[in-house]
Amino acid sequence: MADGATGELGRIGLKRPDLFREQCYIDGKWTGDPTHLVHNPATGGLIGRIPNLGKSETERAVAAAEAALPKWRAQHAKARAEIMDRWCALMVKHQEDLARLMTAEQGKPLAEARGEVVYAGAFFEWFGEEAKRTYGDLIPGPAADRRIMVMKQAVGVVGAITPWNFPAAMITRKVGPAIAAGCTAVLKPSELTPYSALAIALLGEEAGLPPGVFNIVTGDAEPIGRVLTEDPRVAKFTFTGSTPVGKKLAQQCASTVKRVSLELGGNAPFLIFNDADLEAAAAGAIISKFRNTGQTCVCANRFFVQDGIYDAFAKLLAEKAGELVVGDGLAGVTQQGPLINDKALQKVEAHVADAIGHGAKVLAGARRDSHGGTFYQPTVLRDVAPDALLCREETFGPVAGLVRFKDEADAIRMANDSCAGLAAYAYTRDLSRSWRVSEGLEYGMIGMNTGLISSEVLPFGGVKESGIGREGSKYGIEEFLEVKSIVLQL
């Protein structure tokens, strides 16, 4: 166990210490020897341990989910919704504890973590309600004495793998619709941020989830992933993470032709036109780029700024970026936490060096922060070449690179020049342009005059290599439902 009151755990200061779980959750039981170490990215300190489970335990979790399925699926949606509602309420009730735990394991500022807890809980409430409305169809048959009925049924056992950047919301956005629809689930959270997931499981138990409906396995990603993608008892696999891992897992799913949802990397363009409200655009850019220290898949990654306002926008953005307070997320004033690990820091440094090598000029940051570790200063670069690494790949860090453009067609062409297609943003006060740009951008989500798009009511997802399927909204529950047709001969 971590060293209680004096170590990282003491600093987190949970009002309900039992929300900190160091065991996995399978078939309603806490299980596994905690051997794998989990550290706080802000301090490097040890938070605690988690079990290092593998194939056989994952198979056990799948068996538990399969056993729990018939009873859970057979209940009326209203009964499931009551539990989902309580689950949401418990998350809100324990918002502060969950937020502190999240900040400690992930590094994001406490204010962002508090927001994520409420956002994450909202998926339980929303999908509990949506599950009541999974309507079918009555189709006039192809002959006078034939009728066709269409009903929607829960897919079955769901396997889910989630990343570290939103340790709570990425889980509830998958597990919420799955469980509300009548599926049961086995989740592997990121090994970097397991404690939010385990606390959510505890609250699910308190909300009244029967054993086996929601199971959590932590440990070695490869063997756990193999079971969740290849076991024939798993009917649906849902993943959020990097594009290369997503492609590999989708291939594995092909062996049993599973339903698959993927939410993969983005490379979001952010377009600012001459007619934009510059203050609003800069504020939106800060939110979109620097939220979670640039570690969201919808973070703006490439800024395309029109000639006429280029210099003014660059100056404004650099000023605002320079004002962001960098530090440990648990210190209340922090606006920029650390990067998740050394690998992330190295990628950011490589992208900045490459951009500068291609002629970019530094307006803010471009260096490690005095807090040490993986802290990096909010960075703004101007005159970035469109073929710099910063534009070709997702940086996943606090670096805004500005590229100049002349006309609208030019901007849309550069914005679409990517194999990613998750989120895109544009600022313009011209109504016609806003439509043209929204329709022209090859992205799943467009933030028009806003840098913040996510909510539980938004169909979240991408096109091209950014993924398959949508999460959240009325569309999100369809990912966990099968369409069954019944042909009736009168």
Ligand code: ADP
């Ligand atoms: P990131 O680069 O954001 O960490 P990853 O795709 O590596 O994204 O990780 C997202 C999730 O996928 C994590 O839970 C991680 O443990 C898991 N993961 C990584 N590699 C594999 C794999 N080969 N099989 C199954 N899961 C994996």
